[in-house]
Amino acid sequence: MATSSPGVRSWRTAFLTLRDETLIPPPPSAILALLQNVVLPHPSATLIAAAVQLPPHEVTSDVVLLAGLASAALECPDAAAASVQICHLIHDATCSIRLDINSSCWTTMLNFFEKITKQLLYEADTVNFAGVSTTRVEVISEILEIIRHIYRTYGPKSSLSENTELVGILLCLISCLHTELLTVYHSNFPLSPATDIGVISPKSKSLWEMQTIAYSIVGEALSKLGSSISANLWQCVLEGLRKAMDFLASKNLIVEDYVMSRFYATLLHCLHLILSDPKGSLSCHVAGFVATLQMFFTYGLSSRSFINPTANGSINEENGASNLKSRFVESSKNEQGRYKPPHLRRKETMMQSPKSLSYADSELSKNGFTSSDSDHSDGDGFAKFEDHYRSSKARMAAINCIQAICHADPKSLTSLWTILLPENDVLQPRRSQATLMTCLLFDPISKIRITAASTLASMLDGHTLFFLQVAEYKGSVKCGSFTTLSTSLGHILMQLHKGILYLIQHQTHSGLLASLFKVLLFLISATPYARMPEDLLPNVVGSLRTWIMEDLANKHIGLLGNAFSCLEAALSRTPPSVNVLKILEEDISKDHAHTQQGSSLPHILLQLSEKGRHPSLKLDALQVLKALLHNYPSLVTRMWENISSVVYNLLQTPNTDEFSLDVCSTSWRGESGKAPRPNIEKCTMAGVKLLDECLRAASGFKGTELTDGLQDCRSIDIQILSDFSRRIRVSSAPSYNLDGPVALKCSMEEHPSGSRLWSEVIKKHLPLALSHSSSMVRAASVTCFAGLTLSVFSSFNKENQEFVISSSVSAARNDEVSHVRSAACRAIGVITFFPQVLTCSLVLNEFIRAAEFNTHDPIASVRITASWALANICDSLRHKATTSFSECSSSLNLDPGSVSVLVESALRLTKDGDKIKSNAVRALGNLSRFIQFTDLSSPKFSTPDYTSLNDSPEGINQLLDNDCKTNFGLSSADAWKVSGFRDSDWLERMVQAFVSCVTTGNVKVQWNVCHALGNLFMNDTMKLTNMSWASAVYSILLLLLRDSTNFKIRIHAAVALAVPASRLDYGSSYADVVQSLVHVLESLSSDQASSPSSFKYKGSLEKQVTLTTLHVLGFVTTEDEQVLKDFLIKRASFLEDWFKRLLTSLLETVDEASSSKDTTSEDQEDIHIPSALKKTMVRAAAKSLRDVYASSKMPSIAHRFEKFVDRFSVNP
Incomplete structure (x- = not known):
């Protein structure tokens, strides 16, 4: 046919x-x-x-x-x-x-x-x-x-190439349509906002429909291209979208009808695809995109579509909260009303939509370019909100675009926070200048609110932790008045807290609540509460406590876990809040005053930690308690009895005895197998960590008191003169900013509870924890020993001291699990500083044996802590050797074999990774301070060759097992200076190791090398002038001082260069040292710090270089080589100006100290001692330079330096 x-x-x-x-x-x-x-x-x-x-x-x-x-x-x-x-x-x-x-x-x-x-x-x-x-x-x-x-x-x-070509064609078609639209709107609606018109002209309607089809296909092609899109095509699409967005903004073309709603959704979907995977810079487009995207935040929402909190649409401080709560509760009930399947919802929508749709609309629907039936959740009540035109999809796409910009270019977005986030009246609905909080609070679609919350979380995450540190709240600001960025950010943070906390208290949608808790977690982490109102952080803690108490009845385990994470973050904020502490203390006092307890936050947490509670809640509660006591350690004694009981019950619970059947069989919402329940081991480990926190708080542990005063006097004098001291805050130490001692003296009278709590734990808890079948629990229990303080350990009886020492050594030597041995090494590294250990050679030998054994472990983390312990042992030995006349330095017969083990182990570890190498260098530096480097030819010091034993743990044990109780006929005081084994070889190998580490190590290794060389220079048994390697070592120190970008390295190098006590010690390098130091002084004024963290040390570096230069110039004589004299003559003008500045600086320092009313006579004497030392150094340097200039026939310059000599008299 x-x-x-x-x-x-x-x-x-x-x-x-x-x-x-x-x-x-x-x-x-x-x-x-x-x-x-x-x-x-x-x-x-x-x-x-x-x-x-x-x-x-x-x-x-x-x-x-x-x-x-x-x-x-x-x-x-x-x-x-x-x-x-x-x-x-x-x-x-x-x-x-x-x-x-x-x-x-x-x-x-x-x-x-x-x-x-x-x-x-x-x-x-x-x-x-x-x-x-x-x-x-x-x-x-x-x-x-x-x-x-x-x-x-x-x-x-x-294919990818076909999609690329297709997108290019569609962009050309869209450009043609855009030209037609410009003609239509220029001729028909000049300067007339489309929202005033309310409809689009029939002539332009078909143009918008065709653009909708074009952008729909573009979106499909971009989805298929994905990350394979070329940079050129990405840029072309971006510019085309920017042109379309600018056109909408300039004409205010935000029209609420079916045609435009579809266009907006497809356009914003394409924009989201482009922004999600940027192939170029967005910085010049962000402001324009954000300004247009903000116009869609309330698109399609008429005034009656808002969840109006009150009849007039506003909220006041007195009754606004209750009204808004009722509206939100009503909304939640409506959203959770009778279920309507998607096909019935769609049919209902079509019946309510305009009767006649355009051909393009019907074709789009027929061919799949429509919103998904799942755009709205089953509980959104889609028909109730009359979303005839699917305008919610445009709102959702706009918020998604903001989130994509946040991920792609967060720095550019931070300057637009004042557009996207409210500075006032967050609980009042606003159609004009809507913010993300407007979407979060008032949008009737739950998915949009969840998306808004996710976008807020993205904005608060990442680099904003530093950006928001400038935020400051200064009370209410008059409308229209100028506000600084810090003030604006402070007001934004206040409004975010207000809105998020309000929603958490009054929202019932579980998905939205989970997103809100995530936002709150980031908000707590980013807010500088010290610069905000004093009651802000207490309000956060109080709101979370209230919500947790109410939600325990709902048994939504997932949301409770989110709430506990926020609570832990709030209680962990530093500095701690005085108002939070007052609230906690008042709550505990109220609980003690009433027989029926249970309202205070600590009591709620303790209840959730008891036996029979859900495992996830138990673990969360224990972690929150640890954070609470870490920041507020004064509460330990008031909560100790309950904490001790909870942890003891956990330790007595067998691993096979999981939580009671009635608890596990109870229906808990939000735990649909997404994550495994924590087992008893994790809860027990958390309990032992909580115990550790209590012990540290009760003992006054700061983490720095153990090494206070262990610095060598000769080195520390120079650092005191330069006002440079390293103040380290140990993160594991409780915060004593509010309630603890500011300056801990380690006296037992200040922390009497520490000894009592430790005695109870040693007797009751630790025997169970150290023998626990779980390695996590054993590691946590050994870590407790690392929190001991000298005052508490000194108060122990002999049995308790032996328990601590033997448990640490046994765990380090015998435990089969690596992280338990690592924890034991850390404990050994702390305990080794205690005098009770230093005076017992057997204990020291056992510590050395345990630490050295673990330096052979194949796991790097174990070798790091083992090398740290080894370095601490060497540090304590150095302190003992250099303070022989102190009260705590009784005689000690240390095996020479033990010193040999320490040296050989440290030398071997200098070839390991940087973290281990840093500890090894520190150990060698401490050893080089007190070992007597003598001649191997002396028969008294000849020993067998132990080379074959260096890398074998068994061989090292043989060395330690030798009963070397004799000290070669020397007194026990001289025994510290006995090298015992291969001392001259050690010296050469140590220097080689230092040189190698400087060239291969990181920053920490380099400044440890500088410190170690300073220790080596202070060894009185070694003559630097006779050492062939001395000039190379000085060259390295000068190179670091001159060229290093890290100021701390330069400071340590300057300190090391100031250690040699005579002109002869500098040898042939003396002229180079003097010239380099003067050049560094001249260049310091123009030096630029490599980073802000280095810049803060610039003043200390200038002072240290000044003192080192004065020290070295004091050795200049008229007999020095002519090259040095010529250099000093050329720099005479600079040196004269420098001495004038020194004179002015010293006089100002003395005047300020004398005029201070708060300074006692004793303090004034302490201040005067460094000042007198500085004057002595300046006077000696000026005198040396005077003699050089006088001998060089420069009488005028010599005369001026003679005046400096007279002015810098020690007596003021």
């Missing part, structure tokens, strides 16, 4: 003729003539009627042939009319028949679309198209329809 149809015969005849005539490609003009004579004379309707009767593959082949020939013909200047007819024919065929397109066919079609699109875009002013804008729009519409129909079937199979 089909073959006998006249139309079919005409179709086949026409296309057979085309094929025959184009077997040899003719010129474009011949092709155009052929098309005009063979195909175009036939009516389009006749051809389409025939095509329907033909097989699809035949029609596809013919259509592709027609597109290919039309592409070639478009090169002719008069091909415009023919191209329009051919496009119309291809459009009708595509809409009538499902073409069987493959890759080759699609490429040909894209080529045709590209050429005709360029014709439309760049030749619109030709005769054919001039003044016929309607024709051009029709062609664009037909091209879009062709692409949409073909892409619907072929799109999933399209």
Whole structure:
């Protein structure tokens, strides 16, 4: 039947003729003539009627042939009319028949679309198209329809290159449509806001519909391209979207109808795809995008669509909260009303929508370019909120775009916080200048509120932790008055707290609550509460406590876990809050005053930690208690009895005895197998860590008191003179800012509870914890020993001291689990500073044996703590050796073999990683301070070769097992200076290790090398002038002082250079040292710190270099080499000015100290001692320079320095 149809015969005849005539490609003009004579004379309707009767593959082949020939013909200047007819024919065929397109066919079609699109875009002013804008729009519409129909079937199979080409074509079409829209709005609605019009003109409606189709296809293609999109295409799409967004903003084209709602949704969806994977900079686009996106925050929400808190839509401070609560509760009930399946919701929507939809709307719906049925949750009450136009999708897309910008360019977004976040009246709904909090508080769609919360969390996360530290709240600000950035940020943080806490108290949607807790967690971490109102942090803690008490009845375990995370973060904020402490103390006092307890936060946490509670709640409660006691340690004694009981019960619970069946079988919401429940081991470990926190708080542990005073006097004098001291805050130490001792003297009278609590724990808890089957529990229990203080350990009886020592050594040597041994090494590194350990050689030998054993562990974390313990042992030995006349330095017979083990181990560890290398260098520096480096040829010190034992733990044990109780006939005081083994070889190897570590180690290794060299220089048994390596070592120190970008390294290098006590110690390097120090002094004024963290040490560096230079200049004599004298003569002017500044500085220091009313006579004496020392050094340096200038026949300069000598008298 089909073959006998006249139309079919005409179709086949026409296309057979085309094929025959184009077997040899003719010129474009011949092709155009052929098309005009063979195909175009036939009516389009006749051809389409025939095509329907033909097989699809035949029609596809013919259509592709027609597109290919039309592409070639478009090169002719008069091909415009023919191209329009051919496009119309291809459009009708595509809409009538499902073409069987493959890759080759699609490429040909894209080529045709590209050429005709360029014709439309760049030749619109030709005769054919001039003044016929309607024709051009029709062609664009037909091209879009062709692409949409073909892409619907072929799109999933399209390649990356095809999608790239397609996006480029669509961008050109969108540009053409944009030009038409500009013409329409310029002629019809100049300067008239679209919201005032309320509708769009019929003339522009079709243009918006076509743009919707174009952006829909662009979105599909971009999704397929994903991260493979090229940077050039990404930039083109971005600029096209920016042009569209700017057009909307300039014309205020935010119209609430079906056509525009669809356009906004597709446009913003494309923008979100582009912003989610940036291929270039967004900084110049962020402000424009944000300004337009903000306009969509309340799009589609009429005044009655808001969840109005009161009748007049505002809130006052007195009764606003209750009214808003009632509205939110009502909204939540409505959202959780009767379930309506998606198909019924859609049917209901279509019934309520406008009766007549445009062709493009219906086609979009038919072909899948619509909102998903799951755009709204089942509880949103979609029909109730009358979202006829699916405007919520546009709101959702706008918020998603803000979140994408936050991830792509957070720095640019921070400058726009005042646009996106409220500075006042957060609980009042606003349609104009809406913020993300407006969406979060008042949008009727829960998914949009959740998305807004997620966007807020993204904004508060990351670098904003530093950005918000400048925030400061200064009370209410007058409207319109200038406010600084810090003040604006302070007000924003206040409003965020107000809005988030309010929602948490009054919201019941579990998904939204989870998002709110995430926002609150980031908000707590980012807010500088010390610069905010005093009651802000207490309000956060109180609100969370109230919510937890109310939600325990709902048993939503997931949300409770989120709330506990926020509570832990709030209680961990530093500095601690005095008001939070007062609230906690008052709550505990109220609980003690009433027989029925249970309202205070500590009591709630303790109750949740008891036996029979849900494992997740138990673990969370224990962690929150630890955070609470870490920041507020004064509460320990008031809570100790309950904490001790809870932890003891945990330790007595067998691992096989999981939580009671009634608790586990109870239905807890929010635990649908997403995460495994914590087992008894994790809870027990958390309990032991809580115990550790209590012990540290009761003992007054600060973490720095153990090493206070262990610095060498000669080195520390120089650092005191330069006012440089390292103040370290140990994170594991409780915060004593509010209630603890400010300056801990380690006296037992200040912390009498520490000894009592420790005695109870040693007797009751630790025996169970140290023998626990869980390695996590054993590691936590051994870590408790690392929190001991000297005062508490000294108060122990002999049995308790032996328990601590033996438990630490046993765990370090015998436990099979690496992290338990690591914890034991850390405990050993602390305990080794106690005098009770230093006076017992057997204990020291056991500590050395345990630490050295773990330096061979294959796990790096174990070797780090083992090397740290080894370095601490060496530090304590150095302190003992250099303070032989102190009260605590009784005689000690240390095995020479033990010293050998320490040296060999440290030398071996200098070849390990940087963290281990740093500890090894510190150990060698301490050892080099007191070891007597003597001549190996002396028969008294000749020993067997232990080289083969260096890398073997068993060999080291043999060394330790040797009963070396003799001290080679020397007194026990001299025994400290006995090298015992291979001392001269050690010296060379130590120096080689220091040099190697300087070149291969990180910053910490380098400044440890500087400190170690300072210790080595202070060894009185070594003559620096006779050492061949001395000049190389001085060169390294000078190189670090001059070129290092880290100021702390430069300070330590300057300190080391100031240690040699005589001119001879500097040897041939003396001239280089003097010249380098003077050059450094000259350049310090122009030095730029490599980072802000280094800049804060610049003043200390200047003072230290000044003192080191004075020390070195004091050794200058008239007999020095001429090169040095010439250098000093050239720098005479600089040195004279420098001495003048020193004189002024010293006089000001003395005057300030004398005029201070708060300074006692004893303090004034302490201040005067460094000042006198400085004057002595300055006087000696000035005298040396005077002599040099006098001998160089420069009497005027010598005379001026003579005045300096007189002025810098020790007696004021």
